[in-house]
Amino acid sequence: MGVSYQAILWNKSKKRYDLWMSLFIILVLAVFVLAQMTLHPSITIETLIIRATAFTAITLLHIILIIGPLCRLDSRFLPLLYNRRHLGVTMFLFALVHGLFCIIQFHTLGDTNPIASVFLSNQNYQEISEFPFQILGFLALVILLLMAATSHDFWLKNLTPRIWKGLHMAVYIAYALVVGHVALGTLQYESKPLYWVMLLGGFVVIAGLQIFTGLREVKRLRSTSEKTKDKFVKVCNFDDIEDSRAKIVTIGSENIAVFRYDGQISAVSNLCRHQLGPLGEGKIVDGCITCPWHGYQYFPHNGQSPPPFNEKLKTYEVNIRGNDVWVDPKPKPPGTFIQPAKLEGSAS
Amino acid sequence: MNSPKSNEFYIGWKDGLPPRTRRLLILFITALFTFSLGITYLVVKNQKPFNNHQFELGNIQEFSGVLVYNPAPMLLTEGGIPETVSDELLLVGYGKRGALGFLQEIEEEHGQLRQRKITLRGTLIHGDGRAVLELTEKAKSLVEADEHEVFNQREISSPQPFQLEGEILDPKCYFGVMKPGEGKIHKSCAIRCISGGIPPVFRSKRSDGTFEYSLMKDTEGQDINQRILPYVAENIEISGQSQMVGDWNVLYVDMDKIRRI
Amino acid sequence: MEGLVNICLWLAAAYLLVGLIFYLVCLVRGMQTIDPDTVGAPVSFRLIIAPGVIILWPALVGKWRTKKPSE
Numbered sequence: 216m217g218v219s220y221q222a223i224l225w226n227k228s229k230k231r232y233d234l235w236m237s238l239f240i241i242l243v244l245a246v247f248v249l250a251q252m253t254l255h256p257s258i259t260i261e262t263l264i265i266r267a268t269a270f271t272a273i274t275l276l277h278i279i280l281i282i283g284p285l286c287r288l289d290s291r292f293l294p295l296l297y298n299r300r301h302l303g304v305t306m307f308l309f310a311l312v313h314g315l316f317c318i319i320q321f322h323t324l325g326d327t328n329p330i331a332s333v334f335l336s337n338q339n340y341q342e343i344s345e346f347p348f349q350i351l352g353f354l355a356l357v358i359l360l361l362m363a364a365t366s367h368d369f370w371l372k373n374l375t376p377r378i379w380k381g382l383h384m385a386v387y388i389a390y391a392l393v394v395g396h397v398a399l400g401t402l403q404y405e406s407k408p409l410y411w412v413m414l415l416g417g418f419v420v421i422a423g424l425q426i427f428t429g430l431r432e433v434k435r436l437r438s439t440s441e442k443t444k445d446k447f448v449k450v451c452n453f454d455d456i457e458d459s460r461a462k463i464v465t466i467g468s469e470n471i472a473v474f475r476y477d478g479q480i481s482a483v484s485n486l487c488r489h490q491l492g493p494l495g496e497g498k499i500v501d502g503c504i505t506c507p508w509h510g511y512q513y514f515p516h517n518g519q520s521p522p523p524f525n526e527k528l529k530t531y532e533v534n535i536r537g538n539d540v541w542v543d544p545k546p547k548p549p550g551t552f553i554q555p556a557k558l559e560g561s562a563s
Numbered sequence: 564m565n566s567p568k569s570n571e572f573y574i575g576w577k578d579g580l581p582p583r584t585r586r587l588l589i590l591f592i593t594a595l596f597t598f599s600l601g602i603t604y605l606v607v608k609n610q611k612p613f614n615n616h617q618f619e620l621g622n623i624q625e626f627s628g629v630l631v632y633n634p635a636p637m638l639l640t641e642g643g644i645p646e647t648v649s650d651e652l653l654l655v656g657y658g659k660r661g662a663l664g665f666l667q668e669i670e671e672e673h674g675q676l677r678q679r680k681i682t683l684r685g686t687l688i689h690g691d692g693r694a695v696l697e698l699t700e701k702a703k704s705l706v707e708a709d710e711h712e713v714f715n716q717r718e719i720s721s722p723q724p725f726q727l728e729g730e731i732l733d734p735k736c737y738f739g740v741m742k743p744g745e746g747k748i749h750k751s752c753a754i755r756c757i758s759g760g761i762p763p764v765f766r767s768k769r770s771d772g773t774f775e776y777s778l779m780k781d782t783e784g785q786d787i788n789q790r791i792l793p794y795v796a797e798n799i800e801i802s803g804q805s806q807m808v809g810d811w812n813v814l815y816v817d818m819d820k821i822r823r824i
Numbered sequence: 825m826e827g828l829v830n831i832c833l834w835l836a837a838a839y840l841l842v843g844l845i846f847y848l849v850c851l852v853r854g855m856q857t858i859d860p861d862t863v864g865a866p867v868s869f870r871l872i873i874a875p876g877v878i879i880l881w882p883a884l885v886g887k888w889r890t891k892k893p894s895e
């Protein structure tokens with residue numbers, strides 16, 4: 216971004232998002248606490264805090280993990296993605312309170328440093344059912360901490376979007392660790408099989424959605440054309456692209472969004488400079504390519520964000536022959552102006 | 564081919580929700596809220612119930628009785644504690660510590676207290692027929708001490724061989740401080756407590772389904788806290804000689820014969 | 825095992841302490857050499873990136889060295 220940073224940027228949609236998120240959390244906590252107090256009145260306040268925060272955190276984690284594939288399934292879910300960052304940081308804060316309370320409750324006031332005690336108290340690695348599950352929770356918490364600590368756009372820029380994205384993909388490792396943490400911890404104590412159904416059910420839904428949408432993606436992203444002339448590659452028919460929309464093509468290692476607007480064609484990198492969102496699933500709004508994820512904008516002819524922003528996308532040479540759209544997959548440096556290709560005899 | 568199924572396009576910073584997007588989201592959020600709240604209730608409903616043991620946190624009381632150190636630090640009181648529990652108060656320290664260290668500090672100041680009638684302040688922990696006193700005020704827990712030695716008359720049975728199946732617990736958490744104070748989720752804490760000097764207690768099931776609680780020593784009558792740490796909170800079988808000392812059964816455990824089940 | 829865990833904890837503590845010092849130094853001078861967009865950012869922004877700077881200081885140290893303040 217080209218304007219100076221703020222701590223948290225709120226707008227109307229984000230406020231509405233956070234409002235619904237808070238309402239959800241308050242309701243879950245209310246039901247959890249009231250049910251505990253009526254069904255298990257002898258619960259201690261420490262156990263109540265430990266369990267309420269753990270349950271809230273794992274619930275939010277599941278929601279966070281299904282939003283991505285839902286959006287790929289139907290773009291109408293995209294508003295859920297818009298402020299997912301706040302959902303993530305909130306989830307971390309709940310996990311943090313849970314972890315801290317567990318360390319205080321189970322490890323302080325003893326003969327060993329409390330954090331060392333997380334690793335030293337139970338050392339039975341031989342038997343699966345006795346495995347030191349708290350270590351798994353600890354490692355998950357470290358990953359979630361890294362993600363929450365780097366959630367500001369400052370980090371996106373300074374770690375580069377690619378590294379940032381890689382770091383945030385670690386959420387799947389964290390999720391796996393949490394599943395292990397619960398399966399080898401609480402579920403070794405509780406006796407009702409319902410808990411296994413819930414934990415595995417959550418896993419099946421998340422993994423299933425990911426695999427399903429992943430396969431669809433692979434099919435869609437497969438290189439569509441083998442026809443090459445000079446350096447240009449034929450990608451599609453002009454009419455295959457809806458007006459103000461794009462077609463995403465992968466040629467070699469280049470992921471390209473080919474936009475049609477006002478009877479002309481421009482091609483830019485498909486990866487949004489913000490969080491690598493799929494620009495080709497965006498739309499041209501007010502003359503700018505608009506990212507479907509958080510609404511970053513770029514001019515189609517040179518890949519530059521309108522001032523005061525200064526993001527720049529790689530651009531590609533385009534060409535229309537007859538009714539066919541051709542793209543040169545060799546990228547130009549970010550921000551390079553490319554003459555849009557016009558459909559011959561086009562009215563507009 | 565376009566992947567977005569609908570032609571609507573949401574720009575978060577710009578405008579409100581397009582109508583079809585809005586309809587889908589209302590549906591989704593309603594379903595999500597209903598489902599999540601249902602799950603929340605089911606999670607709590609199916610939870611293993613807690614025991615009714617009590618920790619009278621914040622209620623410091625005074626108890627008088629004869630102090631003994633064997634088989635574990637105890638105050639042999641004459642009533643003054645809930646009728647449903649033994650009047651042999653097992654002593655434990657503040658936090659995850661045994662009482663021994665604090666009692667030694669007290670003795671350094673006030674002289675030997677063994678076999679003397681003393682009054683201690685602390686927090687009562689009790690449940691399932693047993694009572695434990697936490698020396699909440701650490702080395703300041705002594706209220707007064709009688710000068711004369713008292714020879715208590717605890718009944719001591721002759722040793723018998725035993726073999727039992729069950730779980731090693733830390734009595735402080737189990738008899739009231741924590742819910743739950745047993746099993747896998749409490750394992751680390753029990754290890755910390757026993758390592759810190761709280762006398763280990765073995766819980767086994769009698770044939771009628773009630774629990775029997777026994778203190779644990781090695782065959783020489785020495786403390787075994789550090790040696791049994793790897794077995795704490797696991798389902799194990801132990802054997803050796805056992806003996807009733809007052810209200811407490813004492814197991815003299817053969818370390819070589821501990822077996823995980 | 826106990827020795828190993830304690831060494832790791834000390835190393836982690838030392839690493840985070842360096843991060844904390846780096847963060848404090850950055851507050852006084854250097855933040856703008858890392859990222860010019862931080863100029864004029866409010867105090868709340870500086871607080872919100874604090875945990876990240878303390879944990880990930882090695883990722884920023886490089887930028888701090890290679891860029892001169894005049895840039």
Ligand code: HEM
Pocket residue numbers: 262265266267269270272273276310311313314315317318321333349351352353354355356359393396397400401742743748
């Ligand atoms: C320092 C890190 C952590 C420690 C020491 C820790 C420890 C524990 C302990 C001792 C329990 C059993 C508590 C009880 O039921 O009374 C537990 C349960 C649980 N933990 Fe963690 N945990 C940590 C991190 C996490 C994280 C990051 C998550 C992620 C969401 C998590 C999710 C859960 C869940 C869902 C349960 C089961 C619910 C419950 O029984 O309370 N934990 N954890």
Ligand code: FES
Pocket residue numbers: 487488489490491492493506507508509510511
């Ligand atoms: S990825 Fe965030 S706006 Fe494009």
